[in-house]
Amino acid sequence: MGLLSKFFSVGAATSASRVLGFVREALIANTLGTGPVADAFYAAFRFPNLFRRLFAEGAFNTAFVPLFASSLEKDGRAGARDFAEQILSVLLLVLLLLTGVALVFMPLLVGSIIAPSFAEIPEKFDLTVLLTRIMFPYLAAMSLVAMLSGILNSFRRYFLAAMAPVLLNVVLVSLLLYANFNGTTDRTVGIMLAVGVMLSGVLQLAFLVYGVRREGFGLSVRMPVISKPVKRLLKLAVPTAIAGGITQINLLVGQIIASAESGAIAIMNYADRLVQLPLGVIAISIGVVLLPELTRALAADDDAEAAKLQNRSMEFGLGLTIPAAVGLFVFPAPLIGLLFEHGAFGRESTVITAEVLSAFAVGLPAFVLIKIFQPAFYARQEMRTPMWFSAANALINIGFSLALFPVFGVVGLGVATSIAGWSNALLLIISLYRNSVFRPAPATIRNMSLILVSSLLMGGLLFAGQMALGDSLLDGSLWFRLTAILGMVSVSAVVYFGLVILTGAIPRQELMRILKRRRGSTSGT
Numbered sequence: 020m021g022l023l024s025k026f027f028s029v030g031a032a033t034s035a036s037r038v039l040g041f042v043r044e045a046l047i048a049n050t051l052g053t054g055p056v057a058d059a060f061y062a063a064f065r066f067p068n069l070f071r072r073l074f075a076e077g078a079f080n081t082a083f084v085p086l087f088a089s090s091l092e093k094d095g096r097a098g099a100r101d102f103a104e105q106i107l108s109v110l111l112l113v114l115l116l117l118t119g120v121a122l123v124f125m126p127l128l129v130g131s132i133i134a135p136s137f138a139e140i141p142e143k144f145d146l147t148v149l150l151t152r153i154m155f156p157y158l159a160a161m162s163l164v165a166m167l168s169g170i171l172n173s174f175r176r177y178f179l180a181a182m183a184p185v186l187l188n189v190v191l192v193s194l195l196l197y198a199n200f201n202g203t204t205d206r207t208v209g210i211m212l213a214v215g216v217m218l219s220g221v222l223q224l225a226f227l228v229y230g231v232r233r234e235g236f237g238l239s240v241r242m243p244v245i246s247k248p249v250k251r252l253l254k255l256a257v258p259t260a261i262a263g264g265i266t267q268i269n270l271l272v273g274q275i276i277a278s279a280e281s282g283a284i285a286i287m288n289y290a291d292r293l294v295q296l297p298l299g300v301i302a303i304s305i306g307v308v309l310l311p312e313l314t315r316a317l318a319a320d321d322d323a324e325a326a327k328l329q330n331r332s333m334e335f336g337l338g339l340t341i342p343a344a345v346g347l348f349v350f351p352a353p354l355i356g357l358l359f360e361h362g363a364f365g366r367e368s369t370v371i372t373a374e375v376l377s378a379f380a381v382g383l384p385a386f387v388l389i390k391i392f393q394p395a396f397y398a399r400q401e402m403r404t405p406m407w408f409s410a411a412n413a414l415i416n417i418g419f420s421l422a423l424f425p426v427f428g429v430v431g432l433g434v435a436t437s438i439a440g441w442s443n444a445l446l447l448i449i450s451l452y453r454n455s456v457f458r459p460a461p462a463t464i465r466n467m468s469l470i471l472v473s474s475l476l477m478g479g480l481l482f483a484g485q486m487a488l489g490d491s492l493l494d495g496s497l498w499f500r501l502t503a504i505l506g507m508v509s510v511s512a513v514v515y516f517g518l519v520i521l522t523g524a525i526p527r528q529e530l531m532r533i534l535k536r537r538r539g540s541t542s543g544t
Contacts, residue, residue, distance in 0.1 A: 020354050029177050029307050036184045056209040063129075067155050067157045077115075078472075082253075082255070083106065085398050086102065086251065087099060087169060088173040089314055103238055105244070106240065114159040117159075126148050129151060157219070159220075163221070173311045182226075253376035263407040273432060277432055280429055288367065293355075293376055297383070298383060305336050314398040333459065341536050346477070346481060346511065347383070348377045348381060350508075351376040354504065355372045371428075389447060392457075395447075408446045411443065416436060416439035469518075476514070479509045
């Protein structure tokens with residue numbers, strides 16, 4: 020399977036999860052609204068979810084995959100199994116201890132970290148403690164899921180691991196539909212959702228245990244020992260955990276700054292939701308595939324293959340991200356109006372959110388470039404440089420946010436985010452270039468230029484259509500706006516992909532292979 024096929028495979032699974040995530044959020048809003056149970060559920064879910072992102076999918080996975088993939092390449096399956104079993108045994112012990120301590124001290128954690136203000140409303144506080152206790156084992160399950168996903172990805176079995184997160188949304192959507200049809204009370208719905216989160220973690224773990232066993236790579240649990248491989252993993256994981264912590268602090272400071280303007284936090288969340296759709300699908304697919312592929316190439320001392328992987332990742336990532344960024348920059352107001360402008364969300368909110376979306380769109384290619392170039396460090400087990408660059412990103416973001424917010428309000432925060440993103444991406448690129456680790460191939464530079472020109476032409480067409488239809492894109496009937504926007508987006512996409520395929524900026528042979536494989540798999544079902 021070619022690199023683009025792997026990206027598309029992971030992207031398809033991630034897209035399914037994102038779409039179901041939208042459905043889940045809509046059902047929660049319809050069922051619980053913004054009441055106390057919704058507050059308690061989101062506050063409770065945020066805690067294990069934060070740890071999952073910071074450690075399970077962040078520090079642990081970033082450190083584990085290069086070590087496991089390298090062991091697989093150098094020591095074979097037996098050596099890789101021995102390494103994985105050592106890590107699994109220690110990980111299980113740590114997770115059991117952490118879960119036990121968290122369950123016992125959950126009232127203290129909720130009162131001091133998760134939601135201190137809830138202490139003023141005893142019923143809401145008690146519900147949050149209960150929901151967090153129910154959901155916290157989800158962290159343990161997802162930590163093991165991250166490890167098993169890393170194993171499957173190292174074996175180049177990407178789709179199964181990418182499909183696992185879909186189970187969370189399938190379970191929660193099913194429970195919400197049941198609750199809506201049966202008139203379940205809000206408190207019971209909150210408890211059902213918490214149980215659903217915990218249950219989805221168990222299902223995802225079972226799903227990946229099956230996947231690993233099907234690969235013929237069953238693991239046994241042994242007596243935990245802080246061995247040399249375990250120490251090496253910890254040494255690599257600590258800088259990544261620090262970088263993740265810096266990112267979370269950065270987000271927290273941004274939220275504090277935004278809270279000075281009424282509605283600013285909500286506006287940023289609405290704009291970010293549109294940016295996260297292309298960013299999540301593209302960045303996640305690259306991050307999942309590129310790290311183990313690079314690690315295996317470097318472990319085999321195949322520098323040519325490693326350079327090829329980086330070049331192809333740039334072409335794929337920017338080939339989809341740049342046109343998305345141009346579209347969101349040129350065409351934000353009609354999209355925001357169509358999706359959000361109803362009820363309490365009026366025209367003024369549409370205009371401001373559209374301006375923030377345009378500001379975010381400028382940084383969208385940078386966010387993807389970060390995901391492309393960070394694996395070049397992680398695959399070489401160099402964790403400290405990305406950590407320092409993450410710190411620089413946070414300082415730049417906070418500095419520009421403080422400088423621009425008093426002048427431009429919430430739009431200034433969007434601009435600051437994009438400036439910081441480009442700063443981080445450029446630091447990564449410059450470091451790799453100066454150390455002769457990566458130099459873009461002439462063909463990649465040519466393709467990037469063609470992608471940029473094609474995207475600008477597409478953006479010009481989208482802008483001309485917007486000018487021609489004028490205010491009707493905001494004030495017309497729902498069906499007119501829906502039809503017009505879908506039509507304009509579809510025509511723009513056809514124009515863009517037609518240009519990049521005709522010019523060879525995106526390789527036609529690889530696309531044809533992917534389409535043939537898709538048709539073959541469809542006809543066989």
